[in-house]
Amino acid sequence: MNFYPLFDDLFEFMKTNQLAPWLDTLIPLLKQKLQDNPHGDLKRWQAAFDQLPDIQADHIHLNQSRVGASLNSALEEINQNNLEDGLKGLMPWRKGPFELFGTHIETEWRSDWKWDRIKEHISPLKNRIILDVGCGSGYHCWRMLDQAPQQVIGIDPNFLFLFQFEALKKYCGIKAPIHLLPVKMEDVPEKLGAFDTTFSMGVLYHRRSPIDHLIELRDTLVKGGELVLETLVCEGELGYTLMPEDRYAMMRNVWSIPTIPTMELWLRRAGFENISCVESNQTTLEEQHSTDWMQYQSLKDFLDPNDLNLTIEGYPAPKRATFIARKKY
Secondary structure: OOOOHHHHHHHHHHHHOOOHHHHHHOOOOOOOOEHOOOOOHHHHHHHHHOOOOOOOEEEEEOOOOOOEEEEEOOHHHHHHHHHHHHOOOOOOOOOOEEEEEEEEEEEOOEEHHHHHHHHOOOOOOOOOOOEEEEOOOHHHHHHHHOOOOOEEEEEEOHHHHHHHHHHHHHHHOOOEEEEEEEEOOOOOOOOOOOOOEEEEOHHHHHOOOHHHHHHHHHHHHHEEEEEEEEEEOOOOOOOOOOOOOOOEEEOOOOOEEEEHHHHHHHHHHHEEEEEEEEEEOOOOOEEEEEEEOOOOOOOOHHEEOOEEEEEOOOOEOEEEEEEEEEEEO
């Protein structure tokens, strides 16, 4: 994949603001990742992407549960078949749902439910520069775009997510100010201080050092910038944190699950203020499940079949909470 057509407008935007220092490392990093040392499945994903037909949408849907595009009339059969074959070549689809010209992509996660729970609590995103850390295929980025921000940048190192995102962008706004960069949080320069809002949704518990991650997130923000953080939490008092012995819900890379008061303390110690927990809920089998578009194991396989309030390892079943905080300094 030639990365310049994907990101040239983003690079031009970054030159005009506090994102400019990132370009020194970002451009050579993307060249190395996408051209010099590509992922082993890149050709297969590229072939699936190339199968997608060239269709100009009549309507773009960003403020509905199913992000996507539609026409006033039905697609020709050959285009419909090529569209579905190309999108299925990019499976598994985990975050969504999406709908493109009558093709419904039922993703593993009902990410729209998560967005609906937090959208009234976040500050208006109009004219903001936004970072979405661990954005997956970018579902929430598209929901953010509906509020007319200056720029939405999602980061996730998974190359499949990049192709899924670009498939949506092909139909939902190829020139829109929204991009997915296949990089890690560690690839964002320290103390960049360039984003008005930073989202970290479902990342913290995968980090070996959660406080360091919170400081990384803080340093992406301008002073007074807003952090929107969603993470696993557990029941208990201030100071308690659940650390799994090995796996949690079959995941090896879960390191720490704090209580809500402990999470608020971590945020204060990391340099945030005006901290609030705006919602919490236990993940249901309706919100996370296998589908025709994600045919691998999902939540029901990770829970105790005799007690859905426990994981298969015997820990409390996944409960999540979202926190909003402002950078203090």
